[in-house]
Amino acid sequence: MRIIDKFILKIMKNWLKKHLDLICCVAIASCMSLAMLLGIAFADIQPVQAKLTDDSYDGNIFALYGGNGSIVPPRISLAQSLQQGKAAMVVFYVDDSSDCKKFSPILNLAQGFYSKNLSLIAVSVDSLDLQKGKYDSTEEAYYYKGVVPQTVLITADGKVGFDRAGVFGFEELDTAIRDLLDLPDAPPELKFRKTDKAINEVNP
Numbered sequence: 001m002r003i004i005d006k007f008i009l010k011i012m013k014n015w016l017k018k019h020l021d022l023i024c025c026v027a028i029a030s031c032m033s034l035a036m037l038l039g040i041a042f043a044d045i046q047p048v049q050a051k052l053t054d055d056s057y058d059g060n061i062f063a064l065y066g067g068n069g070s071i072v073p074p075r076i077s078l079a080q081s082l083q084q085g086k087a088a089m090v091v092f093y094v095d096d097s098s099d100c101k102k103f104s105p106i107l108n109l110a111q112g113f114y115s116k117n118l119s120l121i122a123v124s125v126d127s128l129d130l131q132k133g134k135y136d137s138t139e140e141a142y143y144y145k146g147v148v149p150q151t152v153l154i155t156a157d158g159k160v161g162f163d164r165a166g167v168f169g170f171e172e173l174d175t176a177i178r179d180l181l182d183l184p185d186a187p188p189e190l191k192f193r194k195t196d197k198a199i200n201e202v203n204p
Helices: 003-041 078-083 098-114 170-181
Strands: 087-093 118-124 150-154 160-165
Touching: 078 087, 078 118, 087 098, 087 170, 098 118, 098 170, 118 170, 150 170, 160 170
Parallel strands: 087 118
Antiparallel strands: 087 150, 150 160
């Protein structure tokens, strides 16, 4: 290293030693100013919370409010269920509907009791091609009437046995499913238990 380079390097080191405290103070002040600006900018933003009672999008309603995220996406289509000779329950829903949120625990119960005998097909209305106009009776959209939630029970040979809009209790759904599948009445311990309560801890 040349003598002049050593001299310049020495001058720079001496300057840094003298002004190091000043540089640190400026850096700290800049960080504090940035933190204050960010705090002001985001002061009015509230934390996101899932709400059962409003029409807001919170995420997968079956995971949040029904305790069973495996309901969607459906494991089988209506056409496949009918090809297998299996009855189906088609439920139309949207994730930002308070009624659909309230109804999700009912569907969870139905899947738990009847999944071996009945295909549960939860269909997001947002996924339907409603511009198509004409649908085959093996397509889910064929049964949609423009409301959510809407529950349609279809026999193994493609006949509608039950079509109900809105929120209703599991007891009514259970009776309709048993009628569709030609099963005996539900036992008293099932019929009179509380079955329409949301079960996830995020709910009020």
